[in-house]
Amino acid sequence: MALVEYSDSESSSSDSHRPEQSHSESQKSQGIKRKHSSTSESTLPPLPDTFHDLYASTARVSNQDDPTLHGGRQRVTPHVEGNWPTHVYVEWFPSTEHSNRLSDLLTDFNNVQTLPEHQVHSLLRSDLGAELPLHISLSRPVVLLAHQRQPFIDAMTRAISKTTLSPFKAAARGLEWVVNYEKTRWFLVLKLERAPQDGLNKLLHLSNQTVMKFGQPPLYTDLRQYSAGGQNQKRQAGNQGRSKETSAAASSSVIPSESSNEFDLSSSFHVSIGWTLGAPTQPLREKLDATGVDFQSLRVDVTTVKVKIGNGITAISLATKIDPSNRIIEK
Numbered sequence: 001m002a003l004v005e006y007s008d009s010e011s012s013s014s015d016s017h018r019p020e021q022s023h024s025e026s027q028k029s030q031g032i033k034r035k036h037s038s039t040s041e042s043t044l045p046p047l048p049d050t051f052h053d054l055y056a057s058t059a060r061v062s063n064q065d066d067p068t069l070h071g072g073r074q075r076v077t078p079h080v081e082g083n084w085p086t087h088v089y090v091e092w093f094p095s096t097e098h099s100n101r102l103s104d105l106l107t108d109f110n111n112v113q114t115l116p117e118h119q120v121h122s123l124l125r126s127d128l129g130a131e132l133p134l135h136i137s138l139s140r141p142v143v144l145l146a147h148q149r150q151p152f153i154d155a156m157t158r159a160i161s162k163t164t165l166s167p168f169k170a171a172a173r174g175l176e177w178v179v180n181y182e183k184t185r186w187f188l189v190l191k192l193e194r195a196p197q198d199g200l201n202k203l204l205h206l207s208n209q210t211v212m213k214f215g216q217p218p219l220y221t222d223l224r225q226y227s228a229g230g231q232n233q234k235r236q237a238g239n240q241g242r243s244k245e246t247s248a249a250a251s252s253s254v255i256p257s258e259s260s261n262e263f264d265l266s267s268s269f270h271v272s273i274g275w276t277l278g279a280p281t282q283p284l285r286e287k288l289d290a291t292g293v294d295f296q297s298l299r300v301d302v303t304t305v306k307v308k309i310g311n312g313i314t315a316i317s318l319a320t321k322i323d324p325s326n327r328i329i330e331k
Contacts, residue, residue, distance in 0.1 A: 117278035
């Protein structure tokens with residue numbers, strides 16, 4: 001249907017027949033609009049936590065590993081049909097104040113480097129400026145088969161739900177440079193203090209037990225912790241202190257124990273805020289101690305453990321328990 005054009009005379013004619021509004025009525029109307037607008041803005045409810053899980057993954061732009069599409073990053077785990085990349089973690093959205101402070105910190109780091117491979121890329125915001133969630137890893141990037149997905153989620157849910165842990169806060173204690181397992185990227189991370197209730201150690205222990213039952217390697221751990229009756233302690237002793245180099249072959253021979261966590265691995269927990277392709281230069285390393293940031297004010301609320309399998313995310317609340325009939329209920 002074609003658009004109908006109206007002449008200027010018709011437009012002005014229509015305007016001339018409109019009743020004029022008095023000055024007092026106009027002010028009253030504008031006041032109501034302002035009041036309504038102000039009220040609406042102040043009473044908007046926050047988005048539920050599950051909203052972020054709906055859009056946690058970006059659209060795939062290639063079915064092959066192409067580092068040029070990802071700032072030079074290389075895929076850690078090759079894509080294999082039927083395999084499902086899996087990650088267990090705690091998610092954190094820093095406050096606006098803390099997010100801005102950390103963004104300024106990354107800018108300061110970039111001001112002391114000159115080579116492209118040493119550029120510190122932000123994990124706080126996307127290229128379009130959207131806020132991104134940060135996380136504390138409780139597992140490596142592991143791989144499950146299709147039929148293992150739901151049993152893995154069920155196992156993690158029951159393991160966490162049977163603990164006495166309640167939500168807690170993990171405090172930051174400073175910055176550090178950490179390289180990934182494959183030594184393809186370096187990460188600028190917030191190191192964390194030992195958590196209340198020894199919460200992070202306990203959650204890591206549960207996650208390690210679960211992934212090992214599915215034939216996957218544990219994270220951040222001396223494998224003697226999971227040996228049966230101490231039989232493997234001598235053979236596994238060489239793994240102590242090199243948790244990031246633990247191999248899948250070594251871990252598959254260890255039987256998970258049901259004992260409590262015996263090792264403090266708090267020094268391994270961190271939140272990555274930026275990454276670079278090249279090993280940090282001396283100026284970037286020296287910048288770690290010259291930030292002037294009060295890290296104790298940065299605290300991560302740990303209320304939920306998330307399991308990401310493929311693009312699907314399952315949230316397991318710490319505020320749950322299991323009744324005698326093995327049914328999960330809210331505390």
